[in-house]
Amino acid sequence: MGKIEWAMWANEQALASGLILLTGGIVGVAGQFRGWPFAAYIISAAGVFVCLLEYPRSKRAKGTSVERTGQYCFTVCVKSFGPLTRNYYVRAFLHAAICVPGGFMLATVLGCVCLGIASLIYLAAAIRGEHWEPVLPQKETTRKTDPVSVRNPPEMPPPRPPPEVRRKRVDDLEGAAYDNPIPVSDK
Amino acid sequence: IKYHQLTRLSLTRQHALSWARAPAACLNFNCMLILLPVCRNLLSFLRGTIQCCSRTAARQLDRNLTFHKLVAYMIAFHTAVHIGAHLFNFEFFMDAQLDRNSSLLPFILSEIGTGDNASFLNPIRTNETSPTIVMFTTIAGLTGVVITLALILIITSSMEVIRRSYFEVFWYTHHLFVIFFIGLVFHGFGRIVRGQTAASLKTNRPDVCADQFEDWGNNGSECAVPEFAGNPPMTWKWVVGPMILYVCERLVRLYRSHQKVVITKVVMHPSKTLELQMKRKGFHMEVGQYVFIQCPSVSRLEWHPFTLTSAPEEDYFSAHIRIVGDWTQALYEACGGDKTEPQEAWKLPKLAIDGPFGTASEDVFRYEVVMLVGAGIGVTPFASILKSVWYKRIQNNQDVFTKKIYFYWLCPETQAFEWFADLLQSLEGQMAEKGVTDFLSYNIYLTRWKETEAAHFRVHHEAENDPITGLKQKTLYGKPNWDNEFTHIASKHPGTKVGVFLCGPPQLGKSLEKQSLSHTEGDVKFIFNKENF
Numbered sequence: 149m150g151k152i153e154w155a156m157w158a159n160e161q162a163l164a165s166g167l168i169l170l171t172g173g174i175v176g177v178a179g180q181f182r183g184w185p186f187a188a189y190i191i192s193a194a195g196v197f198v199c200l201l202e203y204p205r206s207k208r209a210k211g212t213s214v215e216r217t218g219q220y221c222f223t224v225c226v227k228s229f230g231p232l233t234r235n236y237y238v239r240a241f242l243h244a245a246i247c248v249p250g251g252f253m254l255a256t257v258l259g260c261v262c263l264g265i266a267s268l269i270y271l272a273a274a275i276r277g278e279h280w281e282p283v284l285p286q287k288e289t290t291r292k293t294d295p296v297s298v299r300n301p302p303e304m305p306p307p308r309p310p311p312e313v314r315r316k317r318v319d320d321l322e323g324a325a326y327d328n329p330i331p332v333s334d335k
Numbered sequence: 336i337k338y339h340q341l342t343r344l345s346l347t348r349q350h351a352l353s354w355a356r357a358p359a360a361c362l363n364f365n366c367m368l369i370l371l372p373v374c375r376n377l378l379s380f381l382r383g384t385i386q387c388c389s390r391t392a393a394r395q396l397d398r399n400l401t402f403h404k405l406v407a408y409m410i411a412f413h414t415a416v417h418i419g420a421h422l423f424n425f426e427f428f429m430d431a432q433l434d435r436n437s438s439l440l441p442f443i444l445s446e447i448g449t450g451d452n453a454s455f456l457n458p459i460r461t462n463e464t465s466p467t468i469v470m471f472t473t474i475a476g477l478t479g480v481v482i483t484l485a486l487i488l489i490i491t492s493s494m495e496v497i498r499r500s501y502f503e504v505f506w507y508t509h510h511l512f513v514i515f516f517i518g519l520v521f522h523g524f525g526r527i528v529r530g531q532t533a534a535s536l537k538t539n540r541p542d543v544c545a546d547q548f549e550d551w552g553n554n555g556s557e558c559a560v561p562e563f564a565g566n567p568p569m570t571w572k573w574v575v576g577p578m579i580l581y582v583c584e585r586l587v588r589l590y591r592s593h594q595k596v597v598i599t600k601v602v603m604h605p606s607k608t609l610e611l612q613m614k615r616k617g618f619h620m621e622v623g624q625y626v627f628i629q630c631p632s633v634s635r636l637e638w639h640p641f642t643l644t645s646a647p648e649e650d651y652f653s654a655h656i657r658i659v660g661d662w663t664q665a666l667y668e669a670c671g672g673d674k675t676e677p678q679e680a681w682k683l684p685k686l687a688i689d690g691p692f693g694t695a696s697e698d699v700f701r702y703e704v705v706m707l708v709g710a711g712i713g714v715t716p717f718a719s720i721l722k723s724v725w726y727k728r729i730q731n732n733q734d735v736f737t738k739k740i741y742f743y744w745l746c747p748e749t750q751a752f753e754w755f756a757d758l759l760q761s762l763e764g765q766m767a768e769k770g771v772t773d774f775l776s777y778n779i780y781l782t783r784w785k786e787t788e789a790a791h792f793r794v795h796h797e798a799e800n801d802p803i804t805g806l807k808q809k810t811l812y813g814k815p816n817w818d819n820e821f822t823h824i825a826s827k828h829p830g831t832k833v834g835v836f837l838c839g840p841p842q843l844g845k846s847l848e849k850q851s852l853s854h855t856e857g858d859v860k861f862i863f864n865k866e867n868f
Contacts (some may be wrong), residue, residue: 252467253467
């Protein structure tokens, strides 16, 4: 398990916890349980906040990053908080703090514990030195080298030897090869 | 009406307990089902027995992982509804204790059994507690929390992103299912769901007595005080069967892991591919099957699937392993991949093999005409098929049903060619020797290339052999035009069933499936089969 980026799992766990907190809060409000005005509003707000914070996936240190649909605007928002969102220690403590009020109402206890676990995983990620990187489309260098490219049509005809050389000389393949007069560069 | 639900005045909340018990019943059923698709040895056995009767039924067993996931989604959904309903229940039970007013039915019902602590209805026995505390002090509540947590952790670590990148996290976390099942069985042991006893139903009939609750037990009343008892736990009856089957499955895997597997040859191919040739006593395989390999010196708990690339006719079995992650890298080093001199045989690591397990490739020889499409590393099962075809047709002189094979290999880079190209080259040579050149027609497509390479191809356009593979059949560039290919094959083989086999990305699968359907007209039928791992 050496190469794992714990933050990826922590992210999934935290997003799930946010949704659970939100659902618990909604059930609490709908059911008008004891203590519902205070706790349920706080929990729902916390749930929404956690979901927004965790929705954009971080760019992976190694390998391709798979974005969630439509995460670009969230990425921009989260990125604007700078070191607060970049650092996973901050996230770990933030989640630990947010999850505490959830423990007071039965409807949100589950969300509280899940978020607590997510906070622990983030702590592990932070100790291993991971940090959040925004996934920005312009930064992605095109790893695919274009095939004989559709975008830049060749300006010159392909370098072919004169017709007499082009005739198939099976007996003398060595002689049939020639030096390309036009230099070819790797774009 | 019965007394096992404490109702509030509002009509919409009367049935919270039913809302909890319904998903609980569904959960019993789903938890029974979820263990079955992952008993792969059992499925393999079933597949063998069904195959004589109906091949389509047997092929459904290939979709076991999809079924496992679907059942898992249902478990998650029903758990959510179950928990939601119980949240309401806890509130009502608590309210019934807190509104201590003798003119309310819920309070009267809650007071029943306070003396002997046996015939009570309300699981919350006092008003000096809160739902959260009750949850953590009852068996049902505590097991419920534990198994829900286990379920959530299993689900978040099974997301595709985590599974594809960090298989170990997924695999180890998934073992929380043991805790899940233990907790599930004990969830009902506290008998917290209570109902009126049969004896009590005779002395206190709810439809008559519900409104006369102030008179229960009084002289002259026809209603005695009702008595309640807990419902016995039911879940174990559902899951005990599959649990036993799964334990047997793990025992079979354990037994297989102790059978001696000898590595007879290790070949390091370029492009980070490791070939292991092995022997095991009593090993028997069919074409295109896969095995699970475990290397105790690398990891005691991990078994990884690999397609077998050898043919059944050979005296060893082999797998080509691409080095992409922790486990494969460690295996590579254990086999001496990073050393330059050959390794002594006794230094090679001990291995364990589970399998072989069958996939759709076994059906290849049942078609007269066959289209095999492999993308990149997905070509591996076809290596086994082509080798087997060669052995059957040429060496043993058997009359094979398959008359023509069209082979398409899509490759993003030239490096991936080497080990498979060797195979194709030897096949080509041997076919030319025997004069059967039209049996196998293969097309290799290079889907990406660099500018320098392109120039090289242009120059050597006239060469006898292909500049990349060294084969007589030239490499083609770009992606194949499937429409043309299908039309061409349809025209050359009218009135036949053509089997289309793919091992590659899902998008390619979708387009091939569409093409198969659209070109199945008249008397030519294209039947699409997909490999999946």
